[in-house]
Amino acid sequence: MSWPTLLALAAGTYLLRITGVLLRGRVAVPARxxxxxxxxxxxxxxxxxxxxxxTQDGGFAGWARPAGVAIGVLAAWRRxxxxxxxxxxxxxxxGLRWAGVP
Amino acid sequence: xxxxxxxxxxxxxxxxxxxALAAALAIVGVSFGALSGAAGVPxxxxxxxxxxxxxxxxxxLVVAVVAAGGSPVTALVGGLLLNARLLPYGLxxxxxxxxxxxxxxxxxxxxxxxxxxxxxxxxxxxRRRTAFWLSGSLAFVFWNCGAALGMVAGAAVPDLDVLxxxxxxxxxxxxxxxxSLRGADARRVGLGAAALALLATPWLPAGLPVLxxxxxxxxxxxxxxxxxxxxxxxxxxx
Numbered sequence: 001m002s003w004p005t006l007l008a009l010a011a012g013t014y015l016l017r018i019t020g021v022l023l024r025g026r027v028a029v030p031a032r033x034x035x036x037x038x039x040x041x042x043x044x045x046x047x048x049x050x051x052x053x054x055t056q057d058g059g060f061a062g063w064a065r066p067a068g069v070a071i072g073v074l075a076a077w078r079r080x081x082x083x084x085x086x087x088x089x090x091x092x093x094x095g096l097r098w099a100g101v102p
Numbered sequence: 103x104x105x106x107x108x109x110x111x112x113x114x115x116x117x118x119x120x121x122a123l124a125a126a127l128a129i130v131g132v133s134f135g136a137l138s139g140a141a142g143v144p145x146x147x148x149x150x151x152x153x154x155x156x157x158x159x160x161x162x163l164v165v166a167v168v169a170a171g172g173s174p175v176t177a178l179v180g181g182l183l184l185n186a187r188l189l190p191y192g193l194x195x196x197x198x199x200x201x202x203x204x205x206x207x208x209x210x211x212x213x214x215x216x217x218x219x220x221x222x223x224x225x226x227x228x229r230r231r232t233a234f235w236l237s238g239s240l241a242f243v244f245w246n247c248g249a250a251l252g253m254v255a256g257a258a259v260p261d262l263d264v265l266x267x268x269x270x271x272x273x274x275x276x277x278x279x280x281x282s283l284r285g286a287d288a289r290r291v292g293l294g295a296a297a298l299a300l301l302a303t304p305w306l307p308a309g310l311p312v313l314x315x316x317x318x319x320x321x322x323x324x325x326x327x328x329x330x331x332x333x334x335x336x337x338x339x340x
Contacts, residue, residue, distance in 0.1 A: 072274070
């Protein structure tokens with residue numbers, strides 16, 4: 001790791017962040033486009049959640065993690081408070097790992 | 103909205119939820135700090151990565167590349183690829199972040215998966231803006247404190263996988279996304295995005311599968327622009 005690499009990553013990441021934020025402030029966005037931007041954010045977040053729940057380093061993550069996520073999502077769907085959803089998901093996965101499930 | 107009115111509009115439930123999310127992030131931050139130290143990254147660099155990049159996935163990636171003896175270009179390209187989704191996040195969230203330039207410049211830095219999902223789970227307007235700043239700034243403080251702690255504790259940090267935090271994040275994201283998945287078009291797009299991203303995962307480097315998920319938009323359909331919840335006349339009854 002070198003400082004130029006680190007600072008280039010920091011600058012590039014901030015540029016990615018600020019570009020979208022500023023563009024959205026400058027340009028009047030028609031409702032049609034706004035719908036696609038909102039759906040686009042949903043698509044990215046769901047894709048992220050799905051890959052984070054099921055995969056690790058390009059392969060299957062093992063059963064403990066998706067099982068915990070499934071319990072958490074089920075709890076959220078049944079309107080269990082958010083804090084409990086987070087704790088339930090982690091506790092389920094932790095319990096399964098403790099029991100020897102990968 | 104100035105900082106005082108921002109503070110006044112903080113909802114107690116939102117504060118509790120944002121704290122829970124930030125606490126989970128702090129645990130991941132601890133493991134980042136410890137891992138970075140173990141990979142031989144000097145302490146000032148670990149802190150700078152955490153404070154200036156503030157995007158967990160890319161931080162872990164560059165540290166892993168360094169640990170494996172990879173090139174700086176691999177680390178940089180991989181990290182930026184992983185963070186490319188921040189651009190569409192900014193496009194969707196620009197109006198939420200702030201109206202004035204200083205607020206936008208500052209708020210852009212706390213644009214992360216968690217703050218975007220957290221804000222979008224709240225009603226539009228002041229509450230959504232407050233939720234964004236609340237979750238984003240708490241995440242920033244907790245993440246960096248966690249990283250500093252992990253860095254100092256170093257080898258004393260146990261394997262945090264036993265805590266199951268890796269399951270907490272996807273579950274929290276999905277819990278926050280449920281309200282925005284109420285529309286049939288959003289559900290179709292979400293399902294398409296998840297399927298495409300999962301199919302792409304074995305074949306593409308980290309970060310790209312999530313971007314492939316954007317192709318889920320092809321099943322968005324035309325949609326009722328102004329009233330997404332409007333029922334077609336046939337279902338409205340006589």
